[in-house]
Amino acid sequence: MEFLGYPRRDGLTGTRNYVGVISSVACSSDPAIWIAGEVSDCVPFTHRQACGLIPPDEEVVYRTLINLGKNPNLAGVLVVGPDCADSDPDRIANGIAESGKPVDVCKIHQEGGVMVAVSKGVNMARKMASDASRIKRELVPVSKLRQGVECGGSTPISGPVTNAAQGTALDFVIENGGSGGFSETTEVIGAEHVIAARAVNDAVKQKMLKVVRDYEERLKASGIDLLGANPGRQNIADGLSSIEEKALGAIHKGGTKPLTEVVGYGEIPEGKGMFFVNTPGNDLQSLTGLAAAGCNIITYSTEGAAPMGFPFVPVIKITARQDHFKKFPDILDYLVDIDRAITDIRGVGQELFNLILEVASGRKTQSELIGYVYACDLWTVVPTT
Amino acid sequence: MSIKAVVLNLKDNVGVALMDLESGTELDLKVNGQMVSVKLAEPITYQHKFSVTRIDSGSKIIKYGEVIGEATQDIKPGQHVHVHNMVGLRAKATK
Numbered sequence: 001m002e003f004l005g006y007p008r009r010d011g012l013t014g015t016r017n018y019v020g021v022i023s024s025v026a027c028s029s030d031p032a033i034w035i036a037g038e039v040s041d042c043v044p045f046t047h048r049q050a051c052g053l054i055p056p057d058e059e060v061v062y063r064t065l066i067n068l069g070k071n072p073n074l075a076g077v078l079v080v081g082p083d084c085a086d087s088d089p090d091r092i093a094n095g096i097a098e099s100g101k102p103v104d105v106c107k108i109h110q111e112g113g114v115m116v117a118v119s120k121g122v123n124m125a126r127k128m129a130s131d132a133s134r135i136k137r138e139l140v141p142v143s144k145l146r147q148g149v150e151c152g153g154s155t156p157i158s159g160p161v162t163n164a165a166q167g168t169a170l171d172f173v174i175e176n177g178g179s180g181g182f183s184e185t186t187e188v189i190g191a192e193h194v195i196a197a198r199a200v201n202d203a204v205k206q207k208m209l210k211v212v213r214d215y216e217e218r219l220k221a222s223g224i225d226l227l228g229a230n231p232g233r234q235n236i237a238d239g240l241s242s243i244e245e246k247a248l249g250a251i252h253k254g255g256t257k258p259l260t261e262v263v264g265y266g267e268i269p270e271g272k273g274m275f276f277v278n279t280p281g282n283d284l285q286s287l288t289g290l291a292a293a294g295c296n297i298i299t300y301s302t303e304g305a306a307p308m309g310f311p312f313v314p315v316i317k318i319t320a321r322q323d324h325f326k327k328f329p330d331i332l333d334y335l336v337d338i339d340r341a342i343t344d345i346r347g348v349g350q351e352l353f354n355l356i357l358e359v360a361s362g363r364k365t366q367s368e369l370i371g372y373v374y375a376c377d378l379w380t381v382v383p384t385t
Numbered sequence: 386m387s388i389k390a391v392v393l394n395l396k397d398n399v400g401v402a403l404m405d406l407e408s409g410t411e412l413d414l415k416v417n418g419q420m421v422s423v424k425l426a427e428p429i430t431y432q433h434k435f436s437v438t439r440i441d442s443g444s445k446i447i448k449y450g451e452v453i454g455e456a457t458q459d460i461k462p463g464q465h466v467h468v469h470n471m472v473g474l475r476a477k478a479t480k
Contacts, residue, residue: 155432156434157403160391160393189475190473190475194451227475227476236468239431239433241468242471243475244451244473244474244475248451249449338388339387339388
């Protein structure tokens with residue numbers, strides 16, 4: 001089983017071949033967007049964080065930006081940032097360079113005016129994009145796929161239908177030697193024992209239980225009544241009766257394979273099979289966590305028709321709602337038939353797996369086609385000071 | 386779509402409506418490996434749950450083969466199972 005991907009120097013494979021323009025800090029977003037807009041096959045990653053960071057956010061944000069840069073879907077990376085004590089674009093660039101890919105830095109205070117810096121950045125990105133355009137897709141085994149699995153706008157049908165479809169496709173990826181996993185720790189609360197029971201050893205099991213416990217404790221310490229908001233009003237109207245029921249539905253997206261690793265936000269799993277990434281339930285922050293974990297393709301079940309994708313990782317959006325699928329043709333990529341999912345989930349998973357291979361080989365998702373991919377965010381835990 | 390409702394796991398004591406179902410609808414469902422006939426005691430909205438066995442107050446509500454909460458009153462077969470007659474164990478523990 002193979003797909004057509006872009007080989008990288010570190011042995012990984014991209015499903016896309018972009019030059020990434022990563023903004024080191026929130027205030028350098030605009031020049032990053034401008035530079036990327038001037039060059040073909042160049043995409044910006046912007047966010048609202050990374051200014052005046054204190055532990056533990058500092059380490060987490062830097063490693064997330066570095067590991068986003070290492071994602072195999074980026075052929076090269078330009079880091080754009082200010083020349084300021086609160087941001088260190090060089091630290092990000094040096095981290096990304098470990099992957100062996102071309103990396104450059106553009107500092108907006110160093111060139112005698114922002115537009116001079118932007119012009120220089122455009123030239124840097126243009127050269128990288130030119131080099132990237134010489135890389136050809138090659139047939140590679142499915143073992144080079146790393147599938148991120150996401151869900152949002154859950155209903156009681158998401159679990160056994162769209163999440164089960166994603167989970168079954170993930171099982172196929174793993175059966176073929178690939179890796180993948182899911183995230184959204186808040187969505188797991190109430191079903192962590194089920195995921196933890198699938199751990200390959202006690203250390204992984206304890207880590208799984210710990211990330212959930214720590215998340216719950218942090219919410220409690222902030223005075224947040226998680227059980228008051230989960231299930232939420234819409235969840236209850238849809239028929240979800242408890243946080244356990246919601247979480248048990250959500251974890252269907254993780255498939256049925258053993259849990260091999262639990263990693264922190266912005267960390268890259270070794271990728272021996274199914275893994276869990278500690279992220280919030282916020283879909284934008286979770287997608288970033290999956291991309292930083294090295295996922296080169298993402299599937300996303302969304303009964304709420306979430307409109308966005310991700311700048312450099314294709315996001316295949318899945319729904320069980322026929323009305324949404326008809327109404328939002330430029331948001332949703334795949335419709336799961338409920339009856340078929342109930343009676344033949346392996347068949348549905350196989351079909352989705354085939355779509356994953358097609359998209360990995362170059363078929364564009366709806367969010368890629370319309371360029372709805374720039375709503376991004378990074379997770380931080382320290383309150384803004 | 387033609388399947389009206391499903392019991393997702395062998396161990397489950399609730400079914401899930403896959404379309405809006407009227408009170409009195411008779412359903413043949415596989416419960417614990419055996420075909421059981423359940424007559425809905427009230428209308429069940431798409432995606433909502435109904436009991437497929439008698440569930441005594443305080444007993445566990447099972448969906449996906451796992452505990453999703455416990456009954457806060459006696460529930461007869463075919464009755465709607467939701468926040469009015471069940472509570473999640475985590476939510477109960479914090480009350």
